[in-house]
Amino acid sequence: MGLDTPKADTAVTIVPEAEIAGLITPQIAFDAVEATFAAMARKSAYNFPVIRESIGHADALYGFKSGFDRDSLALGLKSGGYWPGNEAKGLTNHQSTVILFDADTGRVKALVGGNLLTALRTAAASAVSIKHLARKQARVLGMIGAGHQSAFQMRAAVAQRDFDKVLGWNYHPEMLSRLEQTATELGLPFEAVSLDDLGAQADVIISITSSFDPILMDAQVRPGTHVACMGTDTKGKQEVEAALLTRATVFTDEIAQSVSIGEAQHAIANGTLSADQIVEIGAVINGDHAGRTSEEDITLFDGTGVGLQDLAVARVAVDLAQDSGVALKVDF
């Protein structure tokens, strides 16, 4: 290097997991995810193939989701996985870390705790679908699932419509207290109901479970409902009867994931739905698809979870951490 060569920035920014709660609000996550879905539909952002492996140690599943957004220049990956024995060690079973790279040089730029970000970006995805697809007059929110993600899902959803009641059903009824507590915090009445009652009353239904069998049946869903299927992110998982996907207009974050690891995999496999009938939610955001066309349409969002969502929220977390002085810098 000559004397005139500029000194390169060699710092890596670290945003610890514990700082994320003070940096990223549900609204910030919503804006980042909505912009990402729009960029994906414009083809200026794309996800790379997902890697997910059972590593043959500690019963762990481990993998990467990655991609590049040419508009925001977010480049990187989320390394994540599931270690079932972690709770006994005082750690959460799901472990995620986002690594961002400089799109101009390939240099590593940032290391960001990804656990809370995963919940926020997943909740933001269903909220984006509610904003663009649910009836404006939607008043009753139905929740299927009462695990860790469910509270985040409810909080993000209620910001999108003037809901006056939350209904809940869960395979493990003892977990329903999480939904009740979250609804109470949000100032909304909560009722634990049967799936028949949930389908008969809800205007918007969010499913967020780890089920491998259909829970919600086609006949239980009334015209005009918006259903956000958020739990199915792996081959074999299923939350709703495949027939619902042929009655509904199906939207997704990414069609390649929807047909292979998303809720649509089952209707695709039995030949009642084809990939070209599935619409990227970004096309609705960009105004290239009408979305819901009548008050009677059933709209279904197959939220499979893409790497670009993780990169989008992590990129914003880095900027906000730098602005507020909580980012750590290490020469690398």
Ligand code: NAD
């Ligand atoms: P969790 O373990 O905290 O809760 C699991 C939920 O699934 C509970 O409601 C539980 O009662 C229910 N459940 C478990 N076994 C069931 C069965 N056999 N039938 C019906 N319901 C059953 O999990 P979580 O963190 O809340 O995540 C829920 C799901 O969301 C998981 O499948 C996870 O992989 C998925 N997820 C998806 C995305 C995405 O982007 N789409 C992101 C994060 C998590």
